[in-house]
Amino acid sequence: KAGVTQTPRYLIKTRGQQVTLSCSPISGHRSVSWYQQTPGQGLQFLFEYFSETQRNKGNFPGRFSGRQFSNSRSEMNVSTLELGDSALYLCASSSVDYLTDTQYFGPGTRLTVL
Amino acid sequence: KNQVEQSPQSLIILEGKNCTLQCNYTVSPFSNLRWYKQDTGRGPVSLTIMTFSENTKSNGRYTATLDADTKQSSLHITASQLSDSASYICVVSAGQKLTFGTGTRLTIIP
Numbered sequence: 001k002a003g004v005t006q007t008p009r010y011l012i013k014t015r016g017q018q019v020t021l022s023c024s025p026i027s028g029h030r031s032v033s034w035y036q037q038t039p040g041q042g043l044q045f046l047f048e049y050f051s052e053t054q055r056n057k058g059n060f061p062g063r064f065s066g067r068q069f070s071n072s073r074s075e076m077n078v079s080t081l082e083l084g085d086s087a088l089y090l091c092a093s094s095s096v097d098y099l100t101d102t103q104y105f106g107p108g109t110r111l112t113v114l
Numbered sequence: 115k116n117q118v119e120q121s122p123q124s125l126i127i128l129e130g131k132n133c134t135l136q137c138n139y140t141v142s143p144f145s146n147l148r149w150y151k152q153d154t155g156r157g158p159v160s161l162t163i164m165t166f167s168e169n170t171k172s173n174g175r176y177t178a179t180l181d182a183d184t185k186q187s188s189l190h191i192t193a194s195q196l197s198d199s200a201s202y203i204c205v206v207s208a209g210q211k212l213t214f215g216t217g218t219r220l221t222i223i224p
Contacts, residue, residue, distance in 0.1 A: 042217060098212075099146075108157050
């Protein structure tokens with residue numbers, strides 16, 4: 001079974017730009033969650049999608065948004081990039097419930113904002 | 115405030131030795147506790163998930179324990195190998211929320 005894939009793996013942007021990251025979950029998994037990881041804050045939850053609906057959201061500004069498609073693939077978008085958005089962005093897929101099921105993480109997208 | 119604290123922040127041990135990592139939490143209502151291993155530059159990999167009724171769970175050389183009364187968990191690594199060098203993250207699920215610890219950075223030296 002193929003694992004979780006994320007594209008692109010690395011991204012360099014400048015302040016004020018926007019970026020879209022993509023995540024393809026494990027086949028058959030319907031829950032996709034997104035996380036930001038920085039050295040100072042560790043892992044922080046962004047949001048979770050199930051069957052194209054956002055079920056839960058973390059404490060991030062509205063510049064961070066996401067969506068999920070009918071094939072469970074998910075994208076997250078960050079608009080008006082700030083230097084502090086530089087981080088590793090991880091997505092994870094779960095069968096149904098990310099709060100109780102095993103989560104499988106992708107390799108992440110390393111975003112650098114200059 | 116929901117918190118998950120891990121100790122030590124970093125640990126260096128010789129290959130072949132055992133070690134124990136700690137996780138204390140104050141989240142409620144508790145649903146489950148997970149341990150992840152994260153190699154540098156890669157996504158976390160699930161080691162164990164424990165619910166309230168489970169007090170021990172093993173995955174190969176990794177054994178996690180949970181004391182729901184004292185809200186403490188530990189991850190014991192037996193006969194460490196160089197490939198165990200990684201960050202180990204404790205995550206607690208409570209209500210509709212996941213709370214992450216900041217991790218323990220483990221380095222195994224030959």
